[in-house]
Amino acid sequence: MKIKKPFFFLIATSICILAVPVIDKSLPIVRAKESFRETFPEKAFHTKLVSTPPRWMLEQIKSDFLPFKEEKITIEALEKTFENISLNVTDKTPFYHYRILDNKLYKFIPEGRPFSDTDSTFEKAFKTLLIYAKVPDVDFILCPMDGMPEPYMPTDFFLVKDVKDQAPILAQAKLTQPSSKYIALIPDQFSLHKNWQGEAQEVLDLNRELNWEKKRDVAIWRGGLTDIGTPNGQFASNFSSCPRFLLCKQSLASPLLVDAGLNWADHEMEEVLKRSDVIKSGLTKKEHLQGKYLPVLDGHMCTYPGFQWRLLSNSVCLKQQSNQIQWFYSALKPYVHYIPIENDMKDLVEKVEWAKCHDEEASRISRNGREFAENNLLIEDNYFYLYLVLNKLAALEKIDLQELRYATKNDPRWKCIQYRKKLALIKSYQKVKRIFN
Numbered sequence: 001m002k003i004k005k006p007f008f009f010l011i012a013t014s015i016c017i018l019a020v021p022v023i024d025k026s027l028p029i030v031r032a033k034e035s036f037r038e039t040f041p042e043k044a045f046h047t048k049l050v051s052t053p054p055r056w057m058l059e060q061i062k063s064d065f066l067p068f069k070e071e072k073i074t075i076e077a078l079e080k081t082f083e084n085i086s087l088n089v090t091d092k093t094p095f096y097h098y099r100i101l102d103n104k105l106y107k108f109i110p111e112g113r114p115f116s117d118t119d120s121t122f123e124k125a126f127k128t129l130l131i132y133a134k135v136p137d138v139d140f141i142l143c144p145m146d147g148m149p150e151p152y153m154p155t156d157f158f159l160v161k162d163v164k165d166q167a168p169i170l171a172q173a174k175l176t177q178p179s180s181k182y183i184a185l186i187p188d189q190f191s192l193h194k195n196w197q198g199e200a201q202e203v204l205d206l207n208r209e210l211n212w213e214k215k216r217d218v219a220i221w222r223g224g225l226t227d228i229g230t231p232n233g234q235f236a237s238n239f240s241s242c243p244r245f246l247l248c249k250q251s252l253a254s255p256l257l258v259d260a261g262l263n264w265a266d267h268e269m270e271e272v273l274k275r276s277d278v279i280k281s282g283l284t285k286k287e288h289l290q291g292k293y294l295p296v297l298d299g300h301m302c303t304y305p306g307f308q309w310r311l312l313s314n315s316v317c318l319k320q321q322s323n324q325i326q327w328f329y330s331a332l333k334p335y336v337h338y339i340p341i342e343n344d345m346k347d348l349v350e351k352v353e354w355a356k357c358h359d360e361e362a363s364r365i366s367r368n369g370r371e372f373a374e375n376n377l378l379i380e381d382n383y384f385y386l387y388l389v390l391n392k393l394a395a396l397e398k399i400d401l402q403e404l405r406y407a408t409k410n411d412p413r414w415k416c417i418q419y420r421k422k423l424a425l426i427k428s429y430q431k432v433k434r435i436f437n
Helices: 005-024 042-049 055-064 075-088 121-132 178-182 194-209 243-253 267-275 306-312 348-357 359-376 379-396 401-409 420-436
Strands: 096-101 104-108 138-143 169-171 183-185 216-224 258-264 291-296 316-320 339-341 414-416
Touching: 042 121, 042 379, 055 183, 055 379, 075 138, 096 121, 096 401, 104 121, 121 379, 138 379, 178 183, 183 379, 194 306, 194 379, 216 243, 216 348, 243 258, 243 348, 258 348, 291 306, 291 348, 291 359, 306 316, 306 359, 316 348, 316 359, 339 348, 348 359
Parallel strands: 138 169, 169 183, 216 258, 216 291, 291 316, 316 339
Antiparallel strands: 096 104, 096 138, 104 414
8 A cells, every 4th residue: 555645744744743852852871982981980080079189280270271361261262263273274184162061062063064973082081071070161172183283284373363362272282382372281082092091901910010120121112103293194205313213223223222113104114114124013012011111202293192101110211302292291300200311312322321320210210100100190080180171261261151052052053962862863853854844
């Protein structure tokens, strides 16, 4: 029996009408893949929430928001800053505008831009935080790139003409330069990902097996030739002056003190690097931690969570001097938490020899670095820091929240992505509605 078209249209319309209240009241379920709640250390995080934040955290956050101490951040400034960034970057350069309203995450999708049905790592992290903590209503701009600005970008591309219209930008790394005062640091996406929890635990387990006395007097490093910073993956002709390459050359000159090699590179560079004899096979965490000395070198930007797991180990970090920083760098002191080395690796062998001759002091530096990481860089600490940043930002904003809620609700460019199940139902309903209208 063939169903008549008018009757089918009536049924479809009725379903759509009935679906509206069902969708609107659908359970606020966050699917497993939309957050990191399956492995999140809820108890440890809540312990952090009711504790007094470490002094370094408060000082770093205060420093990052110092330009906004006198002038409150307005919604107009946030919109102008985001609009200015959008004009100065390509569609492939990721900058996003978010709002947290009533503990739900909203994302701004400009007209004509595609809207992904899946969450980024940062979005999963924000949603995880909102599951376990009450965050004040706040509007913010996020840069999920390796850092700001990356080497191929103008240093001031994110600045508006009138400083009164400048809003802060949240980023996972930045350069120490004047324009960076408008960038507020947050934990990187890898340190907020559930994988960091497992990675950190792996190192902690290895620490019980590999204490200082069982390690070799050698600096061990593996990585890729990523310290050139080109956006298209092509390596510059002056690769031989890059610190990572220079580190590997030190390994050839002093093999008893340095065991370093590139274990992956761009296909076009692979043959060149093979001729330079710097290609080596990769190493496991355990094989890395068999060395007392672990060099820490920048990539496109800071190495994360490479610095964190090296700090967490029973080895001592040989930290490259750099103008690239993350949220926790200011808390670390040379010869207290790490041994500094020059950016171009010229004193690397000298510092390894110093550490060998001052074994007890090097061991103490290793312990200090490990204790700092254990108390400040585990996943619950990283979410605690993110929580503190959002609270500070909310306190600095001068926004009519009732008006903001109304504007967000009535602007189709703002999507609530807290509950993807609900959003998927709404999209399905709108699709059916378009078909039969």
